[in-house]
Amino acid sequence: MVNFAPVSSYSSQELAAALKAGSLEVALGPFTARAKGEGKPLRSFLQDTYRDVMVRLSLSDVTDIALDVRAPSLLRKYIRPQVIPDPGFQVPAVPLPKSMSGLAFEMGLNLVVALKCCRFVTFHAGVVANDKGAILMSAESGGGKSTLVAALMEEGYRLYSDEFALLNMPDARLASYPRPVSLKNESIEIVRDFAGGDWVSPVISDTPKGKIAYRRARPEDITEAGETAVTKLVLFPRFEAGVRASARGLRRAEAIMRLIPSSTNYHLLGEQGFNALRKMLDGAEAFEITYGTTDDSMKMVRDLAAKVGL
């Protein structure tokens, strides 16, 4: 069996050939993905944004995810080329220009994890952790979740996930799933400032969601993949321009009822999912935090983290 090695250890030609053959196997925490796709945009996206992520060039096992980034039609393969993510089932994906293949890849992965991977209760949330435990941040898009995740990475926390909290059902621990942190518009500059330009990908402009760039996962986030953490702090961050920072403790019943709608598969997992959610909250405190600046939010998160012993 071939061993996994970082994307950066392979040549462009090797990666392009594996992508074309659909044999590139990508290790993503508890999941593996089989990636397929043609052209320079996808290949160079992986080389940049997935630089330290572990892959192998020839398929050595079956995978949780199979993702083909392909042209939506023969016409769009050649004339004003476009791509869509094809995870093997019908998805409501808007075709993107081929130059945005990386974005299509990310959207496709998110859809598969959200809709097809049932071994974990999946919450739409960002997660960071240190040796003492994890902070789970549940937020709608635009809540500043990704900026918070990126900021906490600078404060001794490992990146677990920017998009999905994966709750392992038997032991109610969160699984590490370190994929690049997706940054939109203003947050790109903010994160570039504290993370350093080398850690943020080139900006993709004019996407359906505006400007997008990615804060790369670090080697220490990735080699820790496969680890799990107990949840200590559950946050519902809410960004509101100009507002004074405040934190409100949530009662357990309220935390339960706010986490359930943020899950993509809670209902599917039934009693097992309910019990895992309860067990996760047994050792955690929950807060709604409202803030107007990243500095404010970080101050609050630091205080709350100290309070719960992180």
Next chain:
Amino acid sequence: MKRQWLDILVGTKPLPEDILERAELLEFADSHHVLGQMAEVWKDTATGKTRDVFDNGLLRARFDRNMLRNEMERVERAFMGTGLSPILIKGASYVAQGLDAGKGRRVSDIDILLHEDEIGQAEELLKAAGWAFDEATDNTYDQNYYRTKMHELPPLRHKTRRTIIDVHFKLLPRTSRTKVQSDLFIDAALPLEGRKLRVFTAADRLLHSAIHSFADGSFDTPARSLIELKYLFADIQEAEHEGLLARAKTVGAVLPLAYALWALAEFFKDPLALGLLEKSGVKPSRLICWTISHKLEHIDTAPFAKALLYIRSHYMRMSLPQLFWHLATKSFRRIKPQPELPLPPGFQ
């Protein structure tokens, strides 16, 4: 799909050693909704990533099973005290009875069958309990079309649970050229143990599956249909085989049964099915047999066979003027935007 995959799907041939083929088979099983059934036969031997992939199928099937159990209870609640006892048919009945054909099976809708003269009352009871027609079919044309030409009411969706129930009053559309005596199936139905619903006998179950595959639709889910036929046929004791032929004659399902037996002999090399086909004296049409094989082997890309079966199945359902009128009306009415697929949270 590869023919030899069928045997792997039902557990009679080993999983492919070649990783790429194994990956392709699992992806095929997932996208054709038979991963859960495949996982059921392999769950005790598969390890590592293969087992992880099977777990996805098993968890989905568990959800479907729970959903079905709840819907059955809700239907019983809706009909409580009225004396109506609907018959559970298709996938839902296999799962409810714990048959091999139901293990790991995906169930998205629940199908029930009632006597035609009970349909009005059943519809009222379901509506009173929260089911309603979707906007797309809640109009005079569709309602009239379903009731006068088809074999079921337009699908009813529950307003809060969003689950769908198909209420049948016949096994085949009224306009179908194959004439099946639906009432005989209804009269022979048996109580489902511990419940107020009923189910078909083993022979009628197989006959209905054969009718559904070979006299009704366009054989749209070949892998799933063949697996279903295999398990349902295995549920019938060899001593009952003669009785099966007789029953097919009585209810008017000789031809669909012959195609089912031919398919079992052809794709699973089942000698009992072959023997019974010979005994039946029916010679399946070579063109239709070719179409079925072609459809299976080119499951995603068989435009020719698809067109052939489409015309054949519509031809069986409707006379030409009827078909023309239907298509014309449909094409005028259906020009409206499709509702968007629901997105998970965070993707709006």
Next chain:
Amino acid sequence: MAAGPYSADTLWVAHAAHLIVEPHEDVSVVFHKLSGDTHILNFLSAAIVELLEEQPGTFAEVTGRVLTYLELDADDCPPSLVESTMLQLDDTGLIAPQNLAGSA
């Protein structure tokens, strides 16, 4: 809306085996094993479910028991409120008529 036919004489029940109940100060989080739904019940609905787990009852009987149990008088909690709450609980499947097959 009810989940099916009923009358004033219908005996209602709740099955403890179908429920996981987590009581909180003023609400209960209830997981319903049959539907897989998670509900938040206010104190009145939670009390009705609890009382019907112990003993079946008609609308009238449950109204009487709820008043005693929650120490309320009929002005605070009129029979119509208990009845409409019970019909909502019937709709979710948390309570059901006693002789419904398959729910035992």
